């Protein structure tokens with residue numbers, strides 16, 4: 001049984017996610033184990049360990065959640081079900097995991113199989129919520145050195161349309177010449193400029209190579225059921241089309257064909273991903289008491305911290321494969337909460353790499369931060385550090401240990417140091433990086449985001465601020481219909 005714990009007084013059995021914060025007793029035990037394992041080289045942690053104060057150190061980061069905050073979080077969670085909160089026309093994601101049918105998954109897998117049979121390079125075109133979910137899961141599930149293997153088992157999935165870089169698209173088009181290609185073009189609105197530009201180029205390349213008829217077999221669109229230029233284009237060209245439900249916003253759409261189709265093409269077990277999310281949907285429902293609902297606890301905790309002046313949350317992990325989960329999370333929380341002059345600024349680090357860049361700031365910079373660590377209980381692989389006869393590097397004290405043991409002690413040492421440095425720490429543990437755990441993690445964050453946005457008093461499901469740059473860009477580019485704005489903006493230059 002996995003456990004998810006928060007602070008010192010909340011402990012709950014939950015599948016898929018593990019520990020938030022250790023209790024003092026557990027911290028003490030971990031510290032004792034660390035000392036026994038010879039980790040006296042972790043200075044700050046060692047200081048605590050020697051003083052046997054490790055429990056207190058961690059307890060210091062405990063955030064007392066008032067009964068009122070708990071009740072508000074429960075009420076916010078209930079709004080996600082009742083649909084009586086702001087943005088209630090975008091709540092389709094709440095029950096996506098439990099409502100996706102086997103037939104829908106089979107249809108996505110069938111299309112993925114067609115694309116896989118035709119192409120060894122599938123270009124996935126989209127931006128924001130139409131990009132980050134697939135990218136996050138794909139990076140998490142992939143061998144980071146896949147491209148170094150001479151034999152490729154799965155087609156390579158790459159992304160385009162998430163920027164307007166001429167060099168990026170040029171490099172992609174050049175590299176694609178060495179491959180058979182297919183494309184998935186994703187845009188809910190069907191009018192977003194970045195993916196539209198990329199798709200124009202990639203569509204032309206596919207048509208030039210294979211002819212229009214075959215292009216229609218190699219291009220799949222994921223878009224609105226009726227509206228937008230992409231829908232019109234897909235209908236005219238005869239592309240197979242998957243629908244993004246009206247009531248699911250981009251950043252909550254990873255469990256629709258937006259995320260599932262590219263992931264199925266890449267060989268990810270999407271049924272397992274959905275299964276994990278479904279377990280988390282059950283574990284975070286309104287029938288679950290606050291103290292057992294991980295999303296409610298996380299949402300309430302971060303809001304309590306925000307109220308105390310912690311305006312920046314850093315999400316981090318000691319597994320580089322989770323780096324794009326951080327990016328997905330940043331969009332989810334940044335776009336959902338950053339409005340009306342409010343919101344926790346979502347930042348991220350990948351550890352231990354960023355300890356050598358951001359570590360100094362986190363330890364001693366402005367005390368407006370708190371940190372949430374996604375901790376992975378068990379690596380998939382096993383690598384043991386061997387003893388070395390000469391021991392010139394002085395590392396023989398690690399001989400016989402797995403790399404993951406060192407990583408874990410680094411994590412513990414950093415947590416202690418940061419707590420000591422007055423950076424409250426939350427810890428989310430997943431058993432392993434596999435499709436089911438990642439599915440659970442994504443839904444956990446989505447549900448918490450909805451609750452957290454309501455606690456903050458904003459509509460978590462709109463993004464009015466995103467329009468400002470588009471208006472300026474179109475005016476600067478003389479888009480028809482923007483004549484007045486063009487004149488006004490050019491006068492400012």
Ligand code: PA5
Pocket residue numbers: 127128129130186187188189190191192195249250251252335463
């Ligand atoms: O979360 C959102 O709604 C946005 O990030 C969108 O996903 C992003 O702007 C892309 O929009 P579209 O899918 O309409 O091209």
